[in-house]
Amino acid sequence: MPVDARRSRFRFVRCSPFPILFHFRRQVEVESWSSASDQTIGEAESQVAASTELRSRIDEALTAAARRLRTQADAVDDALERRVAQVEHSRVALENQIDQVVRGVVEMERLQTDLRRAGFNNGLPLRVAQQRLQTRKARPQPAENCTDLPQSGLLAEVAGSEGAAQQLEAAEAAAEARLAELLRVRGHLESEVRVRRRSLQVERRQVAPLRSHFPSTLDISG
DSSP states (O other), X not given: OOHHHHHHHTOOOOOOSHHHHHHHHTSOOHHHHHHHHHHHHHHHHHHHHHHHHHHHHHHHHHHHHXXXXXXXXXXXXXXHHHHHHHHHXXXXXXXXXXXXXXXXXXXXXXXXXXXXXXXXXXXXXXHHHHHHHHHHHTOSSGGGOOOOHHHHHHHHHHHHXXXXXXXXXXXXXXXXXXXXXXXXXXXXXXXXXXXXXXXXHHIIIIIHHHHHTOOOHHHHHO
């Protein structure tokens, strides 16, 4: 290879110093850098303070909401306890009423028995008096069939016995109607008592255990 070619291959190119000077001219002073750094740090501290304040407000809001929820839960628990007490009181009152109705049923049944016995006892003299009247009408001579004192007494006796029999039948019908009404009322009361007992069972065995697991204010607010 010729010498000139080798020299041209290893020829150094002279660089201008102006780009280097220009690069150094773009750098800032220490004061500017310090001011910019302080500004950046200040902005960061401001954002941290704002975040801390926001977090504090969020915590306060969460705590207030948790307190409201806990207060509402306590109010619900109190309302449930009052409702349970009311249902229990109603159940006891209904059962007491059932006892009274049962006593009324027993009394009506006893009254019906007494009325039937009275009707039977009243029927004996009535049949005797009627038989005596029929016997007197069978006398052979028409002149003998006169309205004498015995005849008048028998007629009055029959009329009185028939009136008593009608009264006894009316009283027995009234007692039977009253007994049917008492039995209907007892069935209704017993149905209401079953409803109250079922309600109490639900409240005490299902609702109350669930309500006992309601979280506290600390658990709600996290």
